[in-house]
Structures are given as C-alpha cells and as structure tokens.
Amino acid sequence: MTELLWGREPARSRGPKPAITLTEIAEAGIAIADAEGLDAVSMQRVAGELPVTKMALYRHVPGKTELVAVMSDLAMGPPPERPALPWREALRTWALDLYDGFARHPWLLQSTIGRRLLGPNELAWLERGLAALAGTDLNGGEQLDAILVVTSHVRNIAQQTATFPGQSTGLSEEEMEQALGRILATEGERFPHLMRAMQTTADSEGQGLEFGLDRILDGLDLLLRRRVAVPD
Amino acid sequence: MTELLWGREPARSRGPKPAITLTEIAEAGIAIADAEGLDAVSMQRVAGELPVTKMALYRHVPGKTELVAVMSDLAMGPPPERPALPWREALRTWALDLYDGFARHPWLLQSTIGRRLLGPNELAWLERGLAALAGTDLNGGEQLDAILVVTSHVRNIAQQTATFPGQSTGLSEEEMEQALGRILATEGERFPHLMRAMQTTADSEGQGLEFGLDRILDGLDLLLRRRVAVPD
DNA sequence: CCTTATCTGTGTCCATCGGATACTGTGTCC
C-alpha cells in the first residue's frame, strides 16, 4: 500500500509487458469519479475505460480501497506554488487553494476521510500548511491542530457547496431550502431561533468560507499576540 | 421522506396489523451500527434482528437511504438540557455535547454528511446552537455560519478520535503513526516542517478539540467586541 | 354474517458489487 502510494515500482523482469499502468488506472477512475461521482467508480467500470478486463486491475492494485487511495492522491495533486507571505496571508491562501482542490474533485471529500495512509501529495499539502506557520510561536502540536481546524472548515464548506454528480442522496440546494421551509411552516414554533435566523439572513449566502476562515485566523492571531505580550 | 422523519403516521384502516414499527426497525439498525459499524447495516441484517423478512422492511421504509436517515435522527436524539449561560460558555457546552453524541455513535459521522433532509432532532440541535448565539450582535446568516464552523471542527475531531468497529479502511492510530514515521525516515527531507512539527509535539495529543474550539470562540469573541467598539 | 377491498409480509428473481481461483498466453534469463 505504501509502495503503491509512493510509487515504488517493483522492477519487473520476466513476463509479458503490462498493457496498462497504475497511473492509467487511477486516471480512468478519476475521470469516472469527476463525471459521475465516486459511487460510479467500480472495478468493472474502470476496466471498461481501459483495454483490459476487470480482473486485470488486480494485478496492479490489491483492491478497491487502495485504488481509491491512489486516485485520491493523484487527483489532489501537489499544492500550487505560492510566494512567501506572513503566516496569516499564507495560511489563508493555502486554505483557498485547498478549497479549490475540493471544488475541482468533490469526491475527494468522500475518499479522504478518516484515518488512512497519506500519499506524497497529501503530505505535501500538509507540509505547505505547516510551512505557513513555521515562523510563529506555535509548537509542533499546535501547528498541526491549527492546520486541522482550517482543513475541517474548508472541507465542510466545500461539502455544502459541492454538487455531487449522480449522487442518490443528493438534494439540490433549493430542494433542501424548500423542505426546510415547509417544515418550519408547520413546526416553526418549536424552532424560534432558527426561524429568526433564517429571516434575518441576507438571502444570498456563500460567505461561509470567508466568515469561518476569518474567525479561525483571528483566533490564531489573538493567541500569538497574547504570547508575545506574555511569553511562557 | 419528510413524513418518515417527522413521524406523520399514515392512519391505517383495513388490513393486518403491522408486526413491526418504524421505530423498531430504526432501533435494530442503530444497534447493528453501534456494534459493527454502518457498513454492517444491510436490509438483510436489520430484518434478521426482527421477526420479519428483508422485504417486509420496504413496507415501512422506501429504501436504505431513508432508513439510515431515520436511524440517524433517532440515534442523535435531542440535545441535552443545559442552563442558560453567556454565549461563549453556552456554545462551548453545546459543542462538547455534540462531540459526546458523535463519540457515542461514531457512524453518525458517516451518515450525516452532505445535503440532506433534516429530522426533528437534528433541527433541535441546530436550534440549541442558535439559541446560544441569539443574544449576540450576529445576524442570522452569521449565526448559522458560526454554528457551521463549530460543527465542522467537532465533527472532524470526532472523526479522528473515533474508532470505527469493523471498518475495512480502518487503521489504528499507532499503525498510522508508524507508517508516517517510516515514510518520513526515507523521504523526510521533502517534508522538513512536518518533521520538525512532529518532533516538537508533546507525544500525547488529544488536545485538538479544545485548541480549535478555543481559537474559534476567540475569533467570534473578537468580532463581537469589535462591533461593540465600532458599531455599523 | 359475508363479501370485498386493502394492507402486511413472503418468496423469488435480478443486476451489480468486490473478490478468489484456476487458466492461457507471453516474454526473459540460464
């Protein structure tokens, strides 16, 4: 698994030449996931995009789990190059870049959850995030925690925004809003704060990313300023 | 679907008495999910816990998606009663309560993602979160955004902490750390900040929840203080 | 009381899924 993600080729000698490569398999999977969602990615379907049968894939990949892991790391790609900036701007740019990545491949939100083996690209993203905080007074654990908070926020905003192709569970944003409105019309008195909140909302939203990100950055900034004022 | 989640009984007349109720089905599903993970919940398996066959479930529930939705709302339950507190303490307590909920039923992290119809309990949680912020100068949209940030953070921390029974993807925390260590041993020079961060980390972590939550609350607090100082 | 419409649960069937296993054919090294 580690070998797969980190691209250690097994140095083949005898035998026929492989008709396909691991990268081609992963790219085929990515194309399907982009077009029809992660649920549409089956071994059969991936093999259909390639000049081989389903079982041939198992020569290159131990199972579907590993295939999705390789797909994910490949689709994420390395973080874009950015000029050096003060930590706050650097971290903010990093977060927006991350958001872009998830917007490009919404299925990454499904495939990169939970404890898992990290690939080189995912690790490179982490590295870049930490680089933004390297000059600050945060210790290692705090830096990791800070990156985690930002990542969580970006992920969940992307989750809300994203439209998943071919998702059976998928309601459109209007459908959800309509359903909520219907419920509040009959059961509204049980949720007074929710009703008021929805009424006093400037209808066009989409500010969730900026709002939360600014709050988190403010919070980090405050911590750092406090440290400068009162060092340990 | 809305009728299912919000418990509108269809008022039956003729025909045999149902052998099972929707609640019994959901409870059976919850028991399985708690014990063996959400992936172990299949229609077959749920029916096995009840005195009916698989297909009988479809008389009470349109499909598996809806079953999981009902299970989720039921398992989440209503938010615990808490005394009124200033917004910061109230929101903090709410977040910790939410974390407890996810810790009790880790599979809720899988089943309550993405756009979906909200059940009465999930809406009650939202209502309670908003109640904590009702007295502040945040407008409706900002209150919703604030709740979203906190929820994201709690969810992702719970995700990291939680151990999923019978998860095929599941690596233990040590396994992940070992694998990461092995990678950094060979490819360390590509990830200098990550290496430094891991070295300067007090080994026992688990502070992620508190750290991020405090940063977010600090950020909100700062925004509110700024408003008092310089009103719109 | 008895018919009849209606509803519950059952049995059977199906496509699709991930994967195991045994095979055929192809290429390389001794």
Next chain:
DNA sequence: GGACACAGTATCCGATGGACACAGATAAGG
C-alpha cells in the same frame, strides 16, 4: 531451447439493494 515468471482472462461466489407477484389477515360496507 527449456524453465520460469508474470499479465491478462474466464468463471464462479456470496452479498448487496431492490422489483414484482402473490398469499393471508383484517376491517368496512352491504
């Protein structure tokens, strides 16, 4: 020129979610 190692194939399996037709129970209407 074998022997060996590897790539891809064909076939099979159990499990999944769900469609469909049917048998039996029950209450309303005559």
